[in-house]
Amino acid sequence: MIDRLGPLAAQQLTAAQRAAAQAVIDGPRGALVGPFVPLLRSPELMECAQRMGEYLRYRSAIGTRLSEIAILVTAREWDQQVEWAIHAPIAGRSGIAPDVIEAIAQRRKSPALQADEAVVFDFCVELHRSKRVSDATYADALALFGEQGVVDLMGINGYYTFLAMVMNAAQTPAPASTAAPLPV
Structure with a gap:
């Protein structure tokens, strides 16, 4: 299987993508891995997903x-x-x-x-x-x-x-x- 939306080189990133990637890296995940690699193509969606996921994974009521x-x-x-x-x-x-x-x-x-x-x-x-x-x-x-x-x-x-x-x-x-x- 071919990774359709694999990692992007740093020089390819827009300012919005750099900011979104840095927010994930600076958060509890510590790295841009898994779903955040393809999601980086839509930085605003990625930022929203990351915030929701951070709550659900690390602070949910269960x-x-x-x-x-x-x-x-x-x-x-x-x-x-x-x-x-x-x-x-x-x-x-x-x-x-x-x-x-x-x-x-x-x-x-x-x-x-x-x-x-x-x-x-x-x-x-x-x-x-x-x-x-x-x-x-x-x-x-x-x-x-x-x-x-x-x-x-x-x-x-x-x-x-x-x-x-x-x-x-x-x-x-x-x-x-x-x-x-x-x-x-």
């Missing part, structure tokens, strides 16, 4: 550990190798059991999921596959996370779907990772 479950489910549903390569190791460091990560890679629900992880898993899988969430699953998420948490969970799914769509269309190559690639 916390980092549960956010990583949502990100992995989204990566799996979209066969997104970049998201998987980046987030499977982060999920492990965040306390997600290796059996859970492997089950998600295989499109299965792991019996090793903790109760709160199972609620997030069910919510995300239903949202991606059915394009809706059942009343029972919604009620479980609402009871655990409140309205802000439920909205943040929806936002994480939407944001990482957006990134997956960008990288799948751009054919962004996955970085080196300690995680095995997703089976296709």
Whole structure:
């Protein structure tokens, strides 16, 4: 596969692209990687996406550990190798059991999921596959996370779907990772 929107040389960047790239580099990500490489072609969109992603990834109402479950489910549903390569190791460091990560890679629900992880898993899988969430699953998420948490969970799914769509269309190559690639 050819990387359709690969890295741009510094001398190719417009002032707006340089500013947008620097904002990502100066933020918690520390580098211009993954989806931000193709998104750099639209610096204002990239800046907006980066700000949303920074909130959802680092400060959401459901916390980092549960956010990583949502990100992995989204990566799996979209066969997104970049998201998987980046987030499977982060999920492990965040306390997600290796059996859970492997089950998600295989499109299965792991019996090793903790109760709160199972609620997030069910919510995300239903949202991606059915394009809706059942009343029972919604009620479980609402009871655990409140309205802000439920909205943040929806936002994480939407944001990482957006990134997956960008990288799948751009054919962004996955970085080196300690995680095995997703089976296709």
